Amino acid sequence: MIRIDSVTKRYPDGTVAVDNLSLEIPDRSITVFVGPSGCGKTTTLRMINRMIEPTEGRILLDGKDLAQQPVNTLRRSMGYVIQNAGLFQHRTIVDNIATVPRLLGWSKDKARARARELMDRVGLDGALAKRYPYQLSGGQQQRVGVARALAADPPVLLMDEPFSAVDPVVRKGLQDELLRIQEELGKTIVFVTHDIDEAVKIGTNVAVMRTGGHLAQFAPPAELLSNPADDFVEDFLGADRGIRRLSFFSTADLGLLTTPIVAVDSTAEQISERSAGDVPYLLVTDVEGKPLGWSEPARLTAGAVDPERLLPYGRPFEHGKESLRAALDGAVLSPTGWAVAVSADGRVTGVVSQQTIGEAIRAAHAEGDPDGRTDGRTDAKVAG
Amino acid sequence: MNGGIFDIPSDLQNTYWGLVGLHLRLALIPVVAGLLVALPISQLCVMLRWLYPPVLWVTTILYAIPSLAFFVVLIDYTGQTELTVMIPLGVYSLVVFVPAIVDGVRSVPQETLDAATAMGLGPWRRYFQVQLPIAAPAIIAGLRVATVSSISLVSVGMLIGNQGGLGNLLNDGMIYHQPRLVWLSVIGTAVLAILADAFLVLVRILVTPWMPRGNRKPRPVDEPEPESRPEPAAAALEDAVR
Numbered sequence: 001m002i003r004i005d006s007v008t009k010r011y012p013d014g015t016v017a018v019d020n021l022s023l024e025i026p027d028r029s030i031t032v033f034v035g036p037s038g039c040g041k042t043t044t045l046r047m048i049n050r051m052i053e054p055t056e057g058r059i060l061l062d063g064k065d066l067a068q069q070p071v072n073t074l075r076r077s078m079g080y081v082i083q084n085a086g087l088f089q090h091r092t093i094v095d096n097i098a099t100v101p102r103l104l105g106w107s108k109d110k111a112r113a114r115a116r117e118l119m120d121r122v123g124l125d126g127a128l129a130k131r132y133p134y135q136l137s138g139g140q141q142q143r144v145g146v147a148r149a150l151a152a153d154p155p156v157l158l159m160d161e162p163f164s165a166v167d168p169v170v171r172k173g174l175q176d177e178l179l180r181i182q183e184e185l186g187k188t189i190v191f192v193t194h195d196i197d198e199a200v201k202i203g204t205n206v207a208v209m210r211t212g213g214h215l216a217q218f219a220p221p222a223e224l225l226s227n228p229a230d231d232f233v234e235d236f237l238g239a240d241r242g243i244r245r246l247s248f249f250s251t252a253d254l255g256l257l258t259t260p261i262v263a264v265d266s267t268a269e270q271i272s273e274r275s276a277g278d279v280p281y282l283l284v285t286d287v288e289g290k291p292l293g294w295s296e297p298a299r300l301t302a303g304a305v306d307p308e309r310l311l312p313y314g315r316p317f318e319h320g321k322e323s324l325r326a327a328l329d330g331a332v333l334s335p336t337g338w339a340v341a342v343s344a345d346g347r348v349t350g351v352v353s354q355q356t357i358g359e360a361i362r363a364a365h366a367e368g369d370p371d372g373r374t375d376g377r378t379d380a381k382v383a384g
Numbered sequence: 385m386n387g388g389i390f391d392i393p394s395d396l397q398n399t400y401w402g403l404v405g406l407h408l409r410l411a412l413i414p415v416v417a418g419l420l421v422a423l424p425i426s427q428l429c430v431m432l433r434w435l436y437p438p439v440l441w442v443t444t445i446l447y448a449i450p451s452l453a454f455f456v457v458l459i460d461y462t463g464q465t466e467l468t469v470m471i472p473l474g475v476y477s478l479v480v481f482v483p484a485i486v487d488g489v490r491s492v493p494q495e496t497l498d499a500a501t502a503m504g505l506g507p508w509r510r511y512f513q514v515q516l517p518i519a520a521p522a523i524i525a526g527l528r529v530a531t532v533s534s535i536s537l538v539s540v541g542m543l544i545g546n547q548g549g550l551g552n553l554l555n556d557g558m559i560y561h562q563p564r565l566v567w568l569s570v571i572g573t574a575v576l577a578i579l580a581d582a583f584l585v586l587v588r589i590l591v592t593p594w595m596p597r598g599n600r601k602p603r604p605v606d607e608p609e610p611e612s613r614p615e616p617a618a619a620a621l622e623d624a625v626r
Contacts, residue, residue: 049502075504086499090517090594100503132594148503158502 001027002048002156002188007057009043009213017043018213020057025205027155028186032203034193035236040213041192045158048190049078061156076100079149079157079187083165085141087133093119093144094129100152111151118147121184123177139170146178150185159191163198175202196237200225200244208233222248246325249364251317254327254357256341256350263287268302275300281336284310289347291316294336316340319349324364328357392565393556396546400553404572407549410541411534412580414470418477418530419523425478426485427511439482447479451540459544469541469548476537477530484526488519521595524588528581535577539569550576 002025009018018040025031033041046052047059050071059066066074079100087096097115102108119126122143133141142162149157163171179202182189193199199206200221208216208224210232217229225245228234234241260279262271264286275282275297284292284305293310314333317326319341330339331354339357341350390400398406429436454472462468492515500514516523539551546552550569557565 051498051501072504072506075502078502080499080502082495082499082502084493084495086493086495088496088500088514088518090514090520090592092594103504103509134594134596145499148499 001025001062002190003060003063004044004047005058005060007044007047007054007059009040009047009052010055016213018047018054021213021215022057023207023215023218025188025190027188029204030182030189030191030202032191032193032199032206033209034196034199034203034206035209035216036211037194038211039209041194041207041209042160043213044209045160045190045192048156049075049080049158076103076152077154077156079151079154081142081145081149081157081159081162083161084138085133085145085162087141087144087148089133092130092132093124093136096133096144097148097151099148100154104152114151115147118150119144121150121181122147137170138166139174142166142170142174143177146174146181150181150187155188157187157189159189161193162191164193164195171198178202197244200247208236243325243328246328246361247323249324249361250320251322251324251327251341251360252320253363254319254324254341254352254360256319256352258350260351261285261348262300263289264292264305264307266302271297271300271302281311281338283313283338283340283348283351285348291340291342291348294334294338311335313338313340316342316346316348318342318344324357324361327352328354328361331357389564390568392553392568393560396552396556400568400572403550403553404576407535407538407551407573407576408580410466410469410547410549411473411538411576412531414472414474415477415527415530415534417470418474418481419527421474422478422481422485426482426489429482429486430489436486443479443482446475451537452543455544464545464547466541466547468544469538473534473537477534480526480530480533481523484522484529485519488522488526489515491522492518521588521592524584524591528584531580531584532577535580536573539573 004021004023004025007018007021008016010016021040021044033044035041043052047054048066050066053067061069088099091099094112094115097118098106098108098111101111101114106114116126116129119129124140124143124147128136128140133144136144142165145162149159163174166174175198178189191199191202199208203221205218206221206224207218208229210216216236217224217233219227219229222245224233225237225241225248228237228241257279259274260281261283262274262285264284266274271282280296281294282297282300283294284300284307286292291313292305292307293313295305295310299309312334313336314330315326317330317339321344327339327341331337331352334340337354338351339354340348341352343349392398392400392403396403425439429439449472451472454475455468458468458471462471496514496518497510500510505513539548539554542548542551542555548555550572553565553572554569557563557567557569
């Protein structure tokens with residue numbers, strides 16, 4: 001655990017970058033510092049590896065004051081990832097990653113073997129090992145940056161706007177990758193960003209900071225969205241707070257209808273049987289059970305289904321894995337107002353109406369407590 | 385004497401190739417010494433920003449001192465020796481090296497330095513493992529200018545008695561009215577400069593495999609641009625003649 005204890009950073013010219021900050025960063029979780037520029041988030045991060053020394057207060061790592069520890073030893077025990085990766089342009093990828101192990105006195109062979117292992121872990125092709133940074137794309141360089149930070153298996157990982165300089169698609173990939181790696185490795189990650197969506201997506205806890213180095217709120221993202229501490233936080237969270245909060249509610253308890261579903265090769269009998277009841281539409285699937293589109297029962301003729309003439313089914317959501325936000329998005333996208341639930345392999349497991357989703361949302365709000373992180377994080381950005 | 389084109393007058397007490405070797409030694413030792421002196425000076429200038437302008441100013445002033453004036457002062461201490469020629473050459477090289485190294489080291493991106501610091505590289509490791517290697521192309525560019533200019537400047541050493549390498553031959557050629565000797569001296573000096581420059585280009589290619597290819601592609605024959613480079617030499621010769 002990292003404990004920031006009444007820390008102030010004041011520069012000689014009187015500027016206060018961080019003002020009496022106290023908070024606890026729990027182990028094996030991602031703590032995100034977010035805020036506008038000049039809020040002291042990067043300063044805070046840099047005080048943790050002593051690239052900046054606090055003017056007042058102290059920071060403790062597992063109860064030990066950082067100021068009492070040899071600075072380079074301390075830094076080698078904390079991985080550090082920055083914007084634009086900051087790779088050593090004169091070293092190959094594998095040697096970039098092997099930097100800290102080499103500093104710790106590992107043999108060249110052992111350090112390089114470890115580096116190759118990490119390339120694999122962060123999703124880099126081993127063929128890139130002997131390349132130089134200029135030969136890699138921005139996203140690949142950033143992966144190298146993450147691998148380099150993880151090389152000596154440090155318990156703490158400091159990340160300073162690591163994904164800000166890459167395009168949104170690559171950024172989403174890197175975020176997902178980070179969450180996956182975190183699930184495997186369980187590091188204590190301190191992550192700085194100015195992007196509140198990123199903070200909400202990857203943070204276990206989010207510290208919202210405001211200009212002048214004040215902590216505005218420190219809470220898990222779901223709580224931040226449902227219960228912002230003040231106008232500043234609410235404003236910073238931006239629009240669609242309610243919708244975004246749905247990312248933290250699971251679809252596992254959503255009641256699915258399985259009746260209004262017919263395969264494309266169904267007989268007339270099966271069609272009429274399935275359209276019994278007051279369901280206005282039938283979902284047509286292919287022979288494997290993957291969705292094709294909606295149709296009114298009356299327009300369906302056995303053996304002569306034209307997939308071109310079916311109504312679009314929007315974006316299906318993965319039942320139990322994706323959030324209510326994804327389900328609602330799917331229902332809103334389809335002209336029928338029904339969302340399609342699928343299993344991991346894309347086969348339809350059921351359909352659900354906007355009404356049912358609305359009831360689930362109300363029920364979830366009534367419980368008040370979102371069901372934790374695992375459901376929300378995978379798709380927090382899907383609909384946004 | 386058997387009339388070979390490389391035969392030279394006996395008063396030089398040397399062969400042509402001996403003069404070539406002497407010329408290289410007189411030219412290159414000051415460059416290496418200049419580089420070794422410039423490295424710490426430049427690092428100080430990088431660390432203490434305010435120091436850079438005055439240092440640059442001093443090196444420029446030193447460069448403006450005619451070599452003859454240097455010789456006059458130095459002969460009292462070092463006599464008519466090679467050292468008397470080498471000291472001014474070494475001092476002149478600083479005007480090239482200091483800005484080249486300072487700019488090279490400053491060109492290292494801040495995030496690269498931050499990353500190095502954050503990974504626990506102390507100041508020495510940062511300098512030798514990160515800043516210096518990344519500044520290498522700029523330093524080698526400076527080395528090329530310094531080397532070529534030093535090779536052409538050595539000739540003035542003839543003024544203090546046969547300490548000018550191939551320059552002595554130029555002197556003899558003028559005294560004995562033998563154009564062949566003049567050509568041997570001038571062409572020999574130019575060829576040395578071109579070869580030294582080409583060698584340094586090769587070195588740069590070998591030590592910087594990490595540079596994007598577009599920037600490091602050598603020109604087919606990497607000429608030391610005769611129009612611009614011999615200028616210091618011409619100026620120095622003028623000084624010398626004065």
